[in-house]
Amino acid sequence: MSIKTKMSAMSLLMTLALGISACSQFGDNEQAAGVESSAADTTVLRFSHFWPATSAMQTEVFEPWAKNLETESNGQLKVEIYPSATLSKPDVTYDSAAKGTIDIGAQAHGYTAGRFPLTQIAELPGLSNSAVQMSCMLQTLYDDGTIASEYEDTHLLFLMGAGPAALHTVDKAIRVPEDMKGMRIRRPSAIAGDIIEATGGSPVGLPAPDIYTSLQRGVIDGLSFPWQPTGDFRITELANAHTNIPFYNSALLVTMNKDKYEALPADLQKIIDDNSGRVMADIAGKMTDREDAKFMEEARAKGDIMVDIPDPLNDPDWRGPLIEGTQKYLSDVSALGLDAHGVYEKVKAVSAACKV
Template sequence: MKKLKTTVALVATLGALYSTSAMSQTVMRFASWMPPTHPVNEVVLPTWKKWIEDATDNRVTLAVEYNMGHPKTMFNLVEDGVADASWGYHGYVPGRFRLTQIVEQPLLGVSAEAASVAHWRVHNKYFQGAPEFDGLELVALVTHGPGQVHSTFPVNSISDLQNKKIRIGGGVQAVIGERAGLVPVAGPAPKVYEMLQQGVIDGVFLPVCDVKNLRLDEVITHTTQLPGGMYLGSFSFFINPDFLADLDPKDRDAILKVSGEQLSALGGRAQDESDVAGLEAAKAAGVNINVVAEGAPLAQEYAQLAEGIDDTWIESVADLKVDARAALDELRAVARAYQAELDK
């Protein structure tokens, strides 16, 4: 009986210790707005969570929360402390994020990983003091893979897009859409399936990964793959500064150490891998895939359409007193050098 009492007491003590440990663990509540199957939710966040737990000796962890609001509200949710961290698409908040369009410019011709790393490095070198992320601790900059056209009609020339209702996500896409003469329709990515199914739109500009992630293979008939893609979409990951300030400094520093370029590269790489799966899903579903060759008429048409978009962007940020042209030149050089290393 004495041995039984000793065992019970030991178990109770261990349970109390475990409970105390669990209670002392800080949970970073991360608001996410894409489906659980999206690469950010399926790959990036679980990996970052493990990095955070390992770096803080399990004192800090991450918990994903869904359905907290429209994607464009994620920045405000974190600023206001409703969520501790989130990620957001810059094009959903027109006017606030202009400098991030540096990485969205057409014809960069690199993977999402290369673009994401280049964006992180260049942002920190040239745009550190800009006000776009005031109220937030920026911890990563990520792009999706090359944006393409997914539609219910064939696209063999730019003229095929004229007067078609196309969902665009903002940012540089809006300029492309205006030049192409299409009818732009706004809407968050998670609503695209419904918009196509109901005939609200005839097509969408998105990376090919979303053919699978958003089940577009069920509601499109064609996907047109321009060499290097039409544009890139830019996202950021960010944390509430007060949340970080409340942490032990060693834990705050540990989280930031496993973020930044490391997290940006992870985010881009996950998008690239998801693009491969998206193309396979399109093939399996019998979607007509038009892979436009380098130098083909449609590729040449698009290059002409895109000419000068970068100059327009540079002019649009002149009031921010940054060397936008130097930053863009460096981003292209860094991204292409990084891509060359990946291709070896």
């Protein structure tokens, strides 16, 4: 082979090698661009709440909800859940969502006294006997505009209710209001606090994650709490006397930062909307009622003291303090210039319509 022929062959090989290298490099860049594009198409939503990671609220309500959003959006929505108040404190979770510190938050209304005065009218005695009923009431009142103005700084996803309250104490059973005189009782809301004061007890404000250690150390003598969170937060390990008296029902919310929601394309907004509202209120309510029954039965089975007062508004001992607490709350809300009594009448009508 001549030198000229060898040089031509070598030149051809070099050209092919450069071409292959360029194609390979282009392919790698193209693949990288695809990865970046895929990552850029995913919106991560940070969701903060105060329930333990092992609670049914986490495993049966929030996790399936997050999975539905991810599945229906083909991965364009991803919800990262932070339980046990690790991302926001229980009493500022709503404000954190409003400000954008978190994207989604779940909170009990009672943690921020005076922030949701009309919504909390639904917590008053005699209005709800189950979490399903309370959830239906709250979502109805929001959907028809009665309480919607209280959530205008966020994009509300859904409202849900706890089951009927109970009083949980150590060794001492509460049978009549006088038994609470001088006792330090953890209150979940201003409404429950007013009623505890009317019995002669001393209401103490504490977020749910702090109840166990406070009861263990004697900071409080007892607490007012529905059965589901009593089990979730292991309160039944300490409390062995329980008074089942539906003198209030807690309201709870799940909401989203408004700017985060409005920045999403319409198709992703629709997926969130389709997984919000009444459908989620009902799912949460059914789970809560089921867990209430489970934890109550576990306490009975281990021999705890049980006192049942199913209709306290017609009980001669309890009627007075409950009515006193109700009137005090309505008067306080009226003093804010709000139509407390008008909303109360509306809530009573919705209660009857939502009765299970």
